[in-house]
Amino acid sequence: xxxxxxxxxxxxxxxxxxxxxxxxxxxxxxxxxxxxxxxxxxxxxxxxxxxxxxxxxxxxxxxxxxxxxxxxxxxxxxxxxxxxxxxxxxxxxxxxxxxxxxxxxxxxxxxxxxxxxxxxxxxxxxxxxxxxxxxxxxxxxxxxxxxxxxxxxxxxxxxxxxxxxxxxxxxxxxxxxxxxxxxxxxxxxxxx
Ligand code: ADP
Numbered sequence: 001x002x003x004x005x006x007x008x009x010x011x012x013x014x015x016x017x018x019x020x021x022x023x024x025x026x027x028x029x030x031x032x033x034x035x036x037x038x039x040x041x042x043x044x045x046x047x048x049x050x051x052x053x054x055x056x057x058x059x060x061x062x063x064x065x066x067x068x069x070x071x072x073x074x075x076x077x078x079x080x081x082x083x084x085x086x087x088x089x090x091x092x093x094x095x096x097x098x099x100x101x102x103x104x105x106x107x108x109x110x111x112x113x114x115x116x117x118x119x120x121x122x123x124x125x126x127x128x129x130x131x132x133x134x135x136x137x138x139x140x141x142x143x144x145x146x147x148x149x150x151x152x153x154x155x156x157x158x159x160x161x162x163x164x165x166x167x168x169x170x171x172x173x174x175x176x177x178x179x180x181x182x183x184x185x186x187x188x189x190x191x192x
Contacts, residue, residue, distance in 0.1 A: 001079075001080065001081045001106050001109075002025060002027060002080065002081035002082075002109050002187065002190070002191060003081050003082050003084070003101065003106060003107065003108050003109050004021070004027070004081070004082070004083050004084070004108075004109055004110065004111075004112065004187060004190070005084045005087075005088070005108060005110070005111040005112070005161065006018055006021075006083055006084065006085050006111075006112055006114070006183075007111050007112065007113040007114070007157065007158065008113055008114035008115065008116065008172055009116065009118075009121055009147055009150045009151075009154075010121065010125060010143070010146045010147065010150060011116065011120075011121040011122075011124040011125040011128070011143075012114040012115075012116045012121065012172045013114055013116070013124075013172055013176070013179065014031075014085045014086065014114065015031065015085060016176060017114070017176075017179060017180060017183055018031065018083050018085045020176075020180050021083055021180075021183065021187075022083060024184070025080070025081065025187070026080050027079070027080060027081045027082055027083050028072075028076050028079045028081070028082050028083070029082075029083050029085060030069060030072050030082050030083065030084050030085065030087065031085040031086050031087075032060075032065045032068060032069065032085075032086045032087040032089070033085075033086045034085075035065075035068045035072070036050045036054065036060060036065075036068075037134075040054075046064060049064075050064065054135075054136055055135045055136055055142070056142065056145070057136060057141075057142040057143070057144075057145030057146040057148075057149060058145070058149060059089060059090065059149055059153060062090055062092045062093050062096070065087060065089070065093060066093060066096045066097075066100075069084075069087060069097065069100065070100055073100060073101075073104065081109075084097070084108075088157055089150075089153065089154045089157065090153050090154065090157065091156055091157055091160050093157075094157050094160045094161070095160075108161070108164075108166060109166070109187075109190040109191070110161070110166040110167070110168065110186070110189075110190040111158070111161040111166055111167050111168070112168050112169075112170060112183050112186045112187075113158055113167065113168070113169045113170070114170060114171075114172030114179070115169055115170065115171055115172050115173075116172040116173055117173070118147055120173060121143075121147060122140065122143055122144070122147070125137050125143045125146075126138075126140065126143065166190075168186045168189070170182040170183065170186065
């Protein structure tokens with residue numbers, strides 16, 4: 001089973017690369033951001049609660065996103081593997097994910113981190129905001145808050161996987177195809 005964590009700050013290109021990876025490897029894409037936006041679109045209680053935090057650039061509580069991921073793992077028992085995109089975003093989420101996978105006799109194969117500088121991230125997110133209509137992409141202040149949340153709470157997740165020798169960094173600035181190629185090289189390493 002290939003279970004890849006695609007890591008990187010908001011706007012690093014995780015969604016774009018995930019789409020290409022699921023096609024090539026026939027994996028299930030689990031994006032907590034997409035799942036949360038689905039809850040918002042359906043107007044669930046969870047969605048209403050999450051929306052306030054998301055629009056303010058803050059993280060949603062660990063228990064909420066862990067519960068969503070657990071449900072999705074259960075609903076896709078026959079999957080060849082998963083791409084985790086935007087999850088885990090805290091060390092507590094990473095620990096919970098290890099436990100969830102262990103209880104299913106599975107494990108994370110590895111993490112690939114896309115490295116992009118802050119100026120480029122802000123530029124990409126503002127650009128995306130023009131088309132995505134996402135409220136959290138429209139406001140420079142919210143974008144900077146999300147990048148700060150990433151640096152404070154999410155960046156340490158890299159160390160969690162580094163300690164398990166499951167971490168590889170790649171340059172997230174360049175053509176979509178070149179970056180895709182670099183991710184494939186990393187996956188081939190993890191699949192050995
Ligand atoms: P991006 O990575 O481009 O910022 P996402 O779609 O992954 O976008 O996430 C959007 C927002 O959803 C985040 O700013 C956060 O509020 C919330 N969110 C998504 N995933 C998580 C997570 N694993 N833990 C906590 N909050 C999350």
